Amino acid sequence: MAYQAAENRYQEMKYNRCGKSGLRLSALSLGLWHNFGSKDSAAASTATVHRAFDLGITHFDLANNYGPPPGSAEERFGKILRGMGRYRDEMIVSTKAGYYMWKGPYGDLGSRKYLLSSLDQSLSRMKIPYVDIFYHHRPDPDTPLEETMGALATAVRQGKALYAGISNYKPEEAGRAIRILRDLGTPCVIHQPSYSMYNRWIEDGLLDVLGNEGVGCIVFSPLAQGMLTDRYFKGIPAGSRATKSQFLTKDKVDEARLDKSRKLNELALARGQTLAQLALAWVLRDSRVTTALIGASSPRQVEENVGALKRADFPAEDLARIEAILKG
């Protein structure tokens, strides 16, 4: 049956302005790094995207290398999108290039050659004429920043991307990239760094740069890949990320982390929310953070996570308790 979006999809979600741009993004975005490759269940990934959209999530984040195998998440998403075609103008779709994608000297890092070929490949995998945001996925120390940012500007001028973004750039290089893109007349609309209660590097300068420059911030892995949820409280469940990803290996599900997560969970329950909801509300407490970029392996996880917006205030004593648990 053809997909029909929920009538009330804009009722509960919050939409935040992306820096000083005209673009507003849902406070939660859905990323397709894991769980959307060709080996994952097509039914589950389709249901997860549909549920997200029904709950007001408008932003879907991809990259050339998401899968596995690399590229298959874009193919999967392209298929899902074709079933949602009438809603395309209600959606923000992003992709990226910057990590290894194909053999030889032109399939990695930050050259103009790599970025523009990769974007063409992404568009053909998704079978769409443009993405909303095209990112450089990580800094490349050996390519002049002018060349890399020039490629993003070209993508925007060609109409293959509506906006340019950067990811994983440190404060100083982010500032330089932002200024180059502004001078080229294709401003950087967004930066995509990692951020969670367990990974706070962006508090040390990057948020100041983005705030001062009027650039939005979409934070990835806000749940520390599941460690800031109750997913691993009773061991490592079959099918969980820790059983299948090189990025969250079983040894990273360690007792010290779990102990902190259990303490944070007690605070969350006292606030009337789950640990995942607490962790998401917490990254969104700074108004310079535009949106929290979650992953999900089921519609149920998306539902729970969207519930974070129901309790997003942080009395000083809750913040102090969180700091104490994180330091302890």
Ligand SMILES: NC(=O)c1ccc[n+]([C@@H]2O[C@H](COP(=O)([O-])OP(=O)(O)OC[C@H]3O[C@@H](n4cnc5c(N)ncnc54)[C@H](OP(=O)(O)O)[C@@H]3O)[C@@H](O)[C@H]2O)c1
């Ligand atoms: N720019 C970059 O370099 C970069 C790097 C990494 C990620 N990203 C982007 O950020 C997105 C999100 O990253 P992420 O997937 O690491 O984010 P995350 O939200 O920290 O982790 C998502 C994982 O946590 C678990 N989870 C989510 N909600 C849950 C809930 N309510 N209860 C229990 N477990 C829950 C699920 O694990 P299970 O699968 O075990 O169920 C899910 O796959 C990616 O998809 C990608 O778009 C970008």
